[in-house]
Amino acid sequence: MKTTTFLVSTVLVFLGLNVSAATTIHWWQFWTDPNIKPTISAVVAEFEKANPDIEVKLTDLTWANGHEKIVISFASGTGPDVVELGSDWIAQFAANGHLVDISDEIAPDSGEFQGWGMATYQDKVYAKPWILGTRVLFANRDLLTRAGYNSDWVPIKTFELQMAARKINALGENVYGWGSNTAEKHRLYKKYLPFFWSYGAQIFTDDSKYCILSSEKAINALRLYKELHDSCGYVSNQRGIEDAFLDGKIGFIISGDWLLKRIELENRQINLVSTLIPGLNFPGKSFLGGEFLAVNEASRHKEAAMKLIDFITSPENQILFCKANRSANPSSIAAQSDPYFTSNDHLQTFIKQIRSANHPPVDPDWVYMEDAIERAVEDALFGSGLVAEPLRQARLKIDELKKK
Amino acid sequence: MKPSRSTALALVLPWLLTLAVFWLFPLVISFVMGFTDFRLLVKDYQWVGLANYRALFSDQDFIKALKNTFIFVLGTIPVTTVLSLSMALLVSRRFKGRGVFRAAYFLPSITSMVVIALIFTNLYQRGGYVVLLAKLVGLTPPENGLLYDSSTALFSIMAMDVWMSVGYYMLIFLAGLKSIPEELYEAAEIHGAGAVRRLFSITLPLLKPVALFILVINSIKSFQVFVEIFVMTKGKFDTSTAVYFVYETGLTTGFKSGYASAAAYVLFVIIALFSAMWFLLLRRRQALW
Numbered sequence: 114m115k116t117t118t119f120l121v122s123t124v125l126v127f128l129g130l131n132v133s134a135a136t137t138i139h140w141w142q143f144w145t146d147p148n149i150k151p152t153i154s155a156v157v158a159e160f161e162k163a164n165p166d167i168e169v170k171l172t173d174l175t176w177a178n179g180h181e182k183i184v185i186s187f188a189s190g191t192g193p194d195v196v197e198l199g200s201d202w203i204a205q206f207a208a209n210g211h212l213v214d215i216s217d218e219i220a221p222d223s224g225e226f227q228g229w230g231m232a233t234y235q236d237k238v239y240a241k242p243w244i245l246g247t248r249v250l251f252a253n254r255d256l257l258t259r260a261g262y263n264s265d266w267v268p269i270k271t272f273e274l275q276m277a278a279r280k281i282n283a284l285g286e287n288v289y290g291w292g293s294n295t296a297e298k299h300r301l302y303k304k305y306l307p308f309f310w311s312y313g314a315q316i317f318t319d320d321s322k323y324c325i326l327s328s329e330k331a332i333n334a335l336r337l338y339k340e341l342h343d344s345c346g347y348v349s350n351q352r353g354i355e356d357a358f359l360d361g362k363i364g365f366i367i368s369g370d371w372l373l374k375r376i377e378l379e380n381r382q383i384n385l386v387s388t389l390i391p392g393l394n395f396p397g398k399s400f401l402g403g404e405f406l407a408v409n410e411a412s413r414h415k416e417a418a419m420k421l422i423d424f425i426t427s428p429e430n431q432i433l434f435c436k437a438n439r440s441a442n443p444s445s446i447a448a449q450s451d452p453y454f455t456s457n458d459h460l461q462t463f464i465k466q467i468r469s470a471n472h473p474p475v476d477p478d479w480v481y482m483e484d485a486i487e488r489a490v491e492d493a494l495f496g497s498g499l500v501a502e503p504l505r506q507a508r509l510k511i512d513e514l515k516k517k
Numbered sequence: 518m519k520p521s522r523s524t525a526l527a528l529v530l531p532w533l534l535t536l537a538v539f540w541l542f543p544l545v546i547s548f549v550m551g552f553t554d555f556r557l558l559v560k561d562y563q564w565v566g567l568a569n570y571r572a573l574f575s576d577q578d579f580i581k582a583l584k585n586t587f588i589f590v591l592g593t594i595p596v597t598t599v600l601s602l603s604m605a606l607l608v609s610r611r612f613k614g615r616g617v618f619r620a621a622y623f624l625p626s627i628t629s630m631v632v633i634a635l636i637f638t639n640l641y642q643r644g645g646y647v648v649l650l651a652k653l654v655g656l657t658p659p660e661n662g663l664l665y666d667s668s669t670a671l672f673s674i675m676a677m678d679v680w681m682s683v684g685y686y687m688l689i690f691l692a693g694l695k696s697i698p699e700e701l702y703e704a705a706e707i708h709g710a711g712a713v714r715r716l717f718s719i720t721l722p723l724l725k726p727v728a729l730f731i732l733v734i735n736s737i738k739s740f741q742v743f744v745e746i747f748v749m750t751k752g753k754f755d756t757s758t759a760v761y762f763v764y765e766t767g768l769t770t771g772f773k774s775g776y777a778s779a780a781a782y783v784l785f786v787i788i789a790l791f792s793a794m795w796f797l798l799l800r801r802r803q804a805l806w
Contacts, residue, residue: 495667
């Protein structure tokens with residue numbers, strides 16, 4: 114009798130386990146900030162409530178080594194079902210068959226989101242845009258006033274930015290016109306490209322066959338950037354520039370929505386202006402990137418994974434997330450019309466800038482191309498001082514990559 | 518009771534397994550990988566023979582990284598060795614507060630390299646204390662800070678490395694000094710040898726094995742310099758070193774594991790040759806100094 118009871122209980126326990134653990138999907142994501150993580154967890158809990166047959170296991174990644182972890186896990190076949198990817202990484206994973214082609218899945222709602230271009234490789238879509246990221250021009254209104262500008266003036270054209278930066282730079286010994294990035298990997302080129310695009314330059318010809326990085330327009334854009342750097346630049350890393358800007362030492366910097374978050378969280382007192390990037394024609398172009406959600410090709414629960422992605426990227430959840438993160442750029446167009454965004458001028462600047470922003474080419478070799486561009490800018494700013502030759506060298510390198 | 522052979526084997530087995538799995542296996546695999554075009558995300562790979570090695574020696578980034586590594590090694594080892602020996606000789610004497618000095622000199626060695634690198638990053642930046650101090654003594658440091666200029670970045674990191682390492686090697690020299698029999702000094706004194714003579718005829722020759730140990734481990738450590746570069750400059754401003762090159766090539770830009778493995782093995786051979794050189798140099802010469 115005892116044996117029978119034991120066997121029956123064991124079978125029941127296993128049956129119970131089977132019922133409770135229907136489908137478990139793993140999601141790797143980067144938002145570990147204590148201000149944001151609870152929102153992520155709450156959204157996941159909501160998802161599990163709405164889908165009792167799916168359990169989500171969250172794994173946090175850090176920006177310091179998250180990319181390496183993802184690559185190693187995909188290479189070893191142990192990657193998660195759903196993964197958050199930076200826009201620059203998608204082509205690399207897609208080209209090597211690690212991501213599910215979701216072109217058919219997203220067709221009905223593709224018009225409701227921005228940023229598809231960054232997730233499209235060889236006409237197939239491999240990830241869904243979640244949170245976009247761009248950069249705008251921030252200015253210190255007090256310094257502008259001291260330099261003789263009216264209270265509503267902002268630079269529209271690049272030469273106006275140049276003039277204003279110089280005037281601010283002349284205000285005193287510890288005041289600088291322009292926040293200029295040092296040779297920081299993955300950052301410096303993102304500061305040059307807005308001017309590059311705003312001058313009408315392109316990395317490739319329209320048919321993407323040839324690199325035209327060292328065109329006259331590109332050279333002029335780098336000349337302008339170098340002139341700002343040399344004549345009135347406060348040179349530091351991104352954090353250092355932002356610190357100095359918030360301390361009232363810099364007139365203009367290019368930065369992202371994280372600066373707004375810093376100002377709010379650190380209760381910084383600064384007479385802040387945010388405006389679209391100036392160009393030869395207004396508005397100039399900015400750099401577009403973002404966070405995307407993708408499904409691992411090796412996942413055994415692709416349907417559940419896609420369900421989670423749709424839930425996370427729904428307009429309501431994007432608004433929740435953006436509020437927690439103080440993000441300015443939900444990929445959902447419906448989310449962008451929420452009062453949280455429409456009532457805030459700075460957030461509106463970001464939303465407008467996204468409409469005038471370019472993303473880098475979606476190419477699995479972009480990491481090398483990016484490196485070549487970054488080195489050219491570094492060389493122009495910190496090395497030889499020449500402008501055309503480093504761009505020519507970068508073009509040759511990129512052409513060589515293209516040939517391969 | 519003498520343990521049986523099988524008991525002894527069972528006791529060392531966990532260590533042997535760990536060694537085989539986490540050391541020997543990666544060592545062999547990475548050696549083989551060095552002859553392939555293996556990339557982490559790419560499923561197919563080809564045997565390329567010595568192509569990676571040939572490509573390395575025409576890769577300007579690798580050559581520059583090797584050059585920087587040699588500058589680092591040749592610049593830090595003599596300074597660290599001489600300084601740590603001098604400090605060991607100083608604190609081996611009896612004086613009040615000797616323990617405090619020993620502890621203070623050793624303290625950087627037990628502090629996390631990342632923490633030290635972050636502190637020095639602040640000291641070296643625009644407006645940092647080192648920059649201000651340099652200005653005070655009439656020097657003209659780069660306006661943007663020492664780490665943002667190719668002429669000063671690597672040397673600034675080397676200076677930090679020396680500061681961090683001397684205490685550790687001082688302690689090893691101290692242990693070596695303690696092992697020298699006191700009666701040798703007494704006999705030398707009776708025969709009229711002065712302090713300088715005692716140093717060159719007794720202390721330094723008898724410290725030779727310790728010096729050899731320090732030179733070998735410091736060479737290996739210096740050739741493998743990475744954390745400082747990773748935290749402070751990310752290889753920018755002419756500070757990329759061989760291990761940083763391996764990291765960047767294999768784990769960040771393009772994930773070229775085969776190519777990175779070949780670079781790692783070039784470094785391995787250089788370290789082995791350098792270590793052998795120290796052994797030969799110190800073994801052949803009768804006196805080191």
